[in-house]
Amino acid sequence: MAKITLIEGVTLALARAMEEDQSVVVLGEDVGVNGGVFRATAGLQQRFGDERVIDTPLAEVMIAGVSVGMASQGMKPVAEAQFCGFTMPMIDHIMCHAGRMRNRTRGRLSCPMVLRFPTGGGIHAPEHHSESPEALFAHMPGIRVVMPSSPSRAYGLLLAAIRDPDPVIYMEPKRIYRWQREDVEDDGEALPLDVCFTLRDGKDITLVTWGAMVKETLQAADQLEAKGISAEVIDVATLSPIDMDTIVESVARTGRCVIVQEAPKHCGVASEIAAHLADAGIWSLHAPVKRVCGYDTVMPLYRNEMKYMPSVRRILHAVNQVLEVS
Amino acid sequence: MARTVAAFKVDHFQFLGADGKLLDEQHVPAVARDFDRLTDLYRLMTLTRAFDKKAVALQRTGKLGTYASSLGHEAAHVSIGAAMQEEDCLAPMYREYGAQFYRGVKMSEVLLYWGGDERGNDFSGPRHDFAWCVPIATQCLHAAGAAMAYKLKNEARVAVSIVGDGGSSKGDFLEAINAASAWKLPLVLVIINNQWAISVPRSKQNSATTLAQKGIAGGLPSIQVDGNDLIACLWAMEKAVSAARAGKGAFVIEMLTYRLSDHTTADDARRYRPQEEVDEAWEQEPLKRLRSYLIDQGAWDDQREQELLSECSQFVQQAADEYMDLVQNKPQPLTAMFDYMYADLPHDLVEQRAYAEQFPEDGGHH
Structure with missing residues (x-):
């Protein structure tokens, strides 16, 4: 067992999920070669290849829309928005499609995607990098919203989010990405998505x-x-x-x-x-x-x-x- | 000193004139001589138009909600369905019934959707096709995502999305082109340029000569076809779909046609466009020219036309009856609004569902 940080808990869960389910792919801006601007996806492209850890063009609407499309056709996209402020153009696809796909087709299609992004302030970031938009997402029917606050919960909740058959917004409090270290066993155990x-x-x-x-x-x-x-x-x-x-x-x-x-x-x-x-x-x-x-x-x-x-x-x-x- | 680093052109394809004659007898695609196929597609175009008329009539008599007519788009729509395989994926907007009927969506399902019942989107046709998509152009990205999924899974499947001239102004459309270009996706984007985005004419969308060239700007082969010419539409669609299936990447086709109807039944196009323009457009419409062509070629005649029309009116009446029976006699229960929200209903919605059940008499159909 290793003592890891919250962000390393994210990376550990991503790797675990990609290992156990071939349909899981990670996509976003700078997530591949660079391993994400916070390094949440560090090492994943080397390990799983560039078809499963995909550097996207700089287009947030596309990242969200393509994830909706992939999720409806048997994939499990785990999309990254680089910062909370950049999720705003994605809301059309989250609200109008991800959260409605199952309902509007009476269960014929579903949208098991995860959108994860760093949220909140406190790291001396530029404008639009420090907001806390969880209520916007929590107001949307058909999606789940999750925010971990420790390395073990980052791991267990992200595994649960990826395995969930419906869309999940996974918000990462970046101010505490490296606040605590905790023993986290990579045992594949998910945490429940509806428990305090x-x-x-x-x-x-x-x-x-x-x-x-x-x-x-x-x-x-x-x-x-x-x-x-x-x-x-x-x-x-x-x-x-x-x-x-x-x-x-x-x-x-x-x-x-x-x-x-x-x-x-x-x-x-x-x-x-x-x-x-x-x-x-x-x-x-x-x-x-x-x-x-x-x-x-x-x-x-x-x-x-x-x-x-x-x-x-x-x-x-x-x-x-x-x-x-x- | 300047040097040209990129130059482009956009080709326009038309084979069948508005008078039903081939423009150039020597240069036509093989499908122009496949009269069995053309006759089948003509039948579906005619059925689509009969369905459309019935749907508008149902709306006018209070039996259907707002409905988006497909009048005038039949060649474009049917060609899209006809060029696709069952396992391909269609991401429509909301009026491409001809494409959907070809693929197996039932007429009663279209009526259910516009009749305010989600069961309409539970297609009996291809179960993987996307639902109708009201937020303009968003479907282009869903199709790009589907194409991405097929590419990653090594499946020889193609995604096709349809957008309008108005929708081609949206970022989603342009971002789909961009993604398809970056990842060489098996995607066909069809712009059905019917000249009007509700009340805004094509000329006010932008000053580009064609909409197809937006695909070229993103790095995709792109062409324009006469969208009232079934032969041109089908030829272009088949070329694009087979290229995409063969791993050659995405394709943009702009089909030029005309929205002969109001935008929807809630619109009144007389407020913003002159009747002369509509009258002229009727001269170009797709059924008449294909019918003339088939009659000229000895593949069709008045008797078959009369039989077809009576068959179509029977089919659309059956569809309307089936729709009315479902909404009147087998309506969705109140709890259906909860039951498809999540695979497993969260505890708060379980409570709201139980609460809602205490008020079954509230809010009946109005």
Whole structure:
């Protein structure tokens, strides 16, 4: 077993999936010879050849549309968008075709493709490289949306995404690509695509988050522990569908909840979770549910990007507000 | 000093004149003498037109939703179907019924789709063909993807996609050309240039002399044919499909025709185009010229024409009856909107499905 990073978990899962299923192909800009701009596909073209690890022309709409076409004809394309901002032209094919293929043909055709891309800010990248568009995708019927936050979940969730018979958007929080190393066994074990992960048990408050915000949320939980406050931390991981039961069950025990997301606040995934708690969790809540989010602004250029994102301080601020209510 | 580093030309092919005479008796493709085949295709073109008339009538009497007519495109459409093999893959837009009927899609399935029932897309014809595609030109990339799949799997199959003059302005079309060129895909892209994208004429799409030359710009052999001449359409399609099947890469064919109908039944073309233009286009339409040719050659006559017309009206009535029976007597249950969303319905949709079942009386057909 090797200690690997999140991005190495991605690479390991890609290699595993390509090994076990000949219909899996990887395509995208710079994924072949260069191994991807973050090296997520490093070594794959050397190992599997240029017919299975395909450098595409610079054409995002084409990457998405061709993947839809390949998936409907017996292949399993795993397409890479180089950055989250470059998925916008792909949305036509994801929303209007990938997510509808099975339904519109009454099951005659299906679209088992994966679109994976780095998401979120915090790496001093240029404009359009740092957004968090998960809510856009989570709003689309017929697709699944996944965001891992650890090397082992990157591995297990990507394997599940590739094996899934329907389209999956797999978003990689690039700020934590190399944050942690973890022992990950290349055992081919997939993780479920509809289950939250409880990263830390607690009894006083539930902190719900996903992606790179897991880092700040765990740090906040550490600081709370030092003050004698026990915070449960849940990594939602699958943003569509969301395992609300785990969240509601946790809040039923703690009575308090803060949701942390990097994406803008308005109509975000945090809003959906809060709305669900207002319905199924209302009688166990001792305090209002708070959301700590990115602002409803354009993601600033990198000098201010960390001011945009929820900080440990902002998380603790919200936690204190929620704990003050008796 | 400048030197020419690239030059190109676009050839236009026509064999059959609007009067039903061959333009040059000495230079015609073999199919021009295959009267059994031409007669069969003429029959299908006639059936397609009869179907079209019936579909418009069903819409006008409130029995069908918005419908996109294929009137005037019969030669282009039927030639596409006729040039393909069963295992090839068609990625249509939404009015190429002639191609689909040839491939085995049922008339009642077309009616189901425009009649608001997803079962229409569950073709009994080639099960791997793509569904009707409303987002313009996106189908070109799906066909490129299908072609990519066949190439990677070493299958001798060809993908064919159809786009309009309007659709040729979209990036998807151009990106499909580009991908097909980069990867030498077994793909045939057919531009059916019917001169009108709803109310916008061909002249307003761009100032290029032909649309075929967009393929040349991307590195693909590209030609233009008279889209009202079945012989030219079929000759070009067969040439392109067999080249693609032989591993020679992709091909672009621009078929020049005319949309004799409104864009759809929801459109009124009198608002934006002169009747004289439509009258002139009727002089060029594809059925009349093929019929004249076949009669001249002794392969067709009035009696056969009358028999065919009565047969066609019987077939289209049967299709309409079958469609009406399905929607009236065997409608999809409310839960059908959930049941094909995913291979395994996620838990939240299982809940919504159960919830929806509590309100079966809501929102009946209006």
